[in-house]
Structure formats: C-alpha cells, structure tokens
C-alpha cells in the first residue's frame with residue numbers, strides 16, 4: 001500500500017501523543033490547565049491572517065476561498081480555546097490579584113467566540129465576495145481576539161497565574 005497523506009497525519013498524531021505520554025509533567029502528571037496555551041495561538045493567528053487574505057481576496061480568486069477557510073478554522077479553534085480556557089480557570093492555581101483580569105479575559109473570549117461565530121454564519125449565507133463592511137466587522141473582531149490574548153498574557157506573565165513557585 002502506498003503511503004498517503006492520511007498515513008502521514010496518523011503517524012504524526014501517534015508521535016505527538018506518544019511524546020506527550022512519555023514526557024511526565026511537573027509532578028508526574030499533566031495538569032489540565034497546560035492544555036490551554038498550546039491552542040490559544042491558533043485563533044489569534046488564523047483569524048488575523050484570514051482578515052489579510054480576505055482583504056486581498058477582493059482581487060485574487062484563490063485568496064477569496066482561502067480566507068473563508070481561515071475564518072471557519074479560526075472560529076473552530078476559538079471554540080476549542082474557550083473550552084480549554086474554562087477548564088484552565090477551574091484547574092490552575094488561582095492568584096486573587098488576577099481575578100479581575102481573569103474575568104475580563106473570559107468576557108473578551110466570549111465576545112470573540114460569539115462575534116466570529118456570527119461572522120462565520122454570515123460568510124456562509126453571503127453571496128458577495130468580501131464586501132468592505134464585512135472586512136470592517138472582521139477587523140473589529142480581530143481587535144477582540146488580540147485583546148483576549150493580551151489579557152491572557154497579563155494573567156500569566158504579570159500575575160503569575162498557573163506559574164509554579166518553588
């Protein structure tokens with residue numbers, strides 16, 4: 001049997017799974033709040049790069065379709081980031097000084113996911129290519145996802161949420 005791209009994906013998935021299993025976390029296990037950081041950069045990158053592809057997609061056919069894919073994938077990854085974020089908030093060691101930031105981070109994440117879900121549905125129903133008003137809304141929504149990431153950074157790097165003190 002010839003190796004297909006699916007064989008490659010399956011081998012990569014098994015490899016990553018095995019590496020994660022063999023690598024023991026800090027206390028011999030993997031705290032669930034460590035699952036949030038590897039995922040959060042997907043919505044940030046896909047949704048901002050997607051906007052640029054959409055803007056250029058007004059001229060180039062291939063970018064028009066790429067931008068739609070990036071919007072949908074980015075929205076899906078934002079849902080996953082939100083789910084793992086809620087898990088992180090339940091399991092990470094809490095820092096009382098960070099509670100206000102955590103609240104803001106969560107609210108911004110909900111607004112991000114809600115807005116991009118709306119934009120994804122709108123894109124699916126829309127007949128036009130990339131109208132300027134749609135790109136303007138998308139740009140505003142990029143502000144939301146970036147602000148969410150910024151507040152996430154505040155949580156960890158300013159307040160030390162989830163950071164082990166030894």
Ligand code: HEM
Nearest residue numbers: 033036037040081082085086088089106109149152153162
């Ligand atoms: C679009 C959704 C979200 C994005 C893009 C996002 C982004 C981030 C970023 C960038 C960090 C800093 C850590 C790093 O740089 O890797 C972070 C940390 C954190 N976020 Fe989120 N977040 C999202 C949703 C949520 C939600 C809904 C919660 C629930 C309250 C949450 C809770 C946390 C917590 C507790 C941390 C610190 C501990 C940890 O990283 O596990 N996040 N987030």
